[in-house]
Amino acid sequence: MGSGSSARPSPADLAAAQDQTIPDVIGPGLRVLFCGINPGLWSGATGYHFARPGNRFWPALHRSGFTPRLLRPDEQHELLGLGLGITNVAARTTAKAEQLTADELRAGGRALVDRVERYQPRVLAVLGIGAYRTAFGRPRTTVGPQPEGIGATALWVLPNPSGLNAHYTLDALASEFRALREVVEPG
Template sequence: MPLKDLLAPELDVLFCGINPGLTSAAVGMPFATRGNRWWTALEKSGFTPRVLAPAEADALLTWGLGLTTMVRRPTTRAAELSRAELVAGAASLTDRVLTWQPRWLAVLAVAAFRTGYGWPGSTVGEQDLRIGATRVWVLPSPSGLNAHFPPRRLSKEFARLRRAAALPDRSRRPAR
């Protein structure tokens, strides 16, 4: 089952995963495996007021957030994708960004961004690349396989983007 894009005109941030995993593709929901830290990172960084379940992905649109993938083909691991698939995926993603015009594009993997867009020296953070008026930010992959970014560090990187995008911290609970 292909994953549907969560797109709307002029989103604040369009998040872009590398490609769907087999579990996500089978159930038709993004970031559906237990080992993926995406939903927790969104809440801990302040993008969402609570940790969402994969079935609640459509709620992202209410906060000006969208979700897509660079490559549509599901795999067990993103490392199974070829360079050609990543380059073609980046071209397709660029078309979506030019059509929908989000303020920010957040690519969820440094290596996929480097390969797909041909920017070998890219690191986590804002990039010099612009797609139309859309600013580009690269985030670490939220996969549990990404040992370089444990949950707390991953959430801090997501929070840096939220602050750069001038979005409110939705994770804060009102004082009692």
């Protein structure tokens, strides 16, 4: 796939993207490291996080005030200049997060702890309560700040921005993102 945002993966591109990985958008000194469950097939085919049309990550990020304008997935590296990054609990691309095993999520949680200890973002924001519960063995977790952290990094759980998560409207999702932004950008 090319680097333009208008390139739409073909069915063959999507099929070939199964079980691929894409690079994290990560670096030292991040205010927030957003952590998806795992990349979807659109992300695997394009190389960009939250790339599937209908995914509400980018609109929620903008509406919450984290970004000055609505970024496209192919502009994901602009996040680093804003002190933001993206990673995933599990690296393997799938059509649906439910295709991941509990063992994969737990192993991904351990690898995520290592990544957080290496990069030390101020906050790790996990996007998906079910994945967080499984990956970290916290079955009663709710959305919002978590009592435990990883070293000096605070933990926050946000709803999954996938268009498949009908429990949250875009406005409700942006409100949850905004609550986090107000903690990392007080005043």
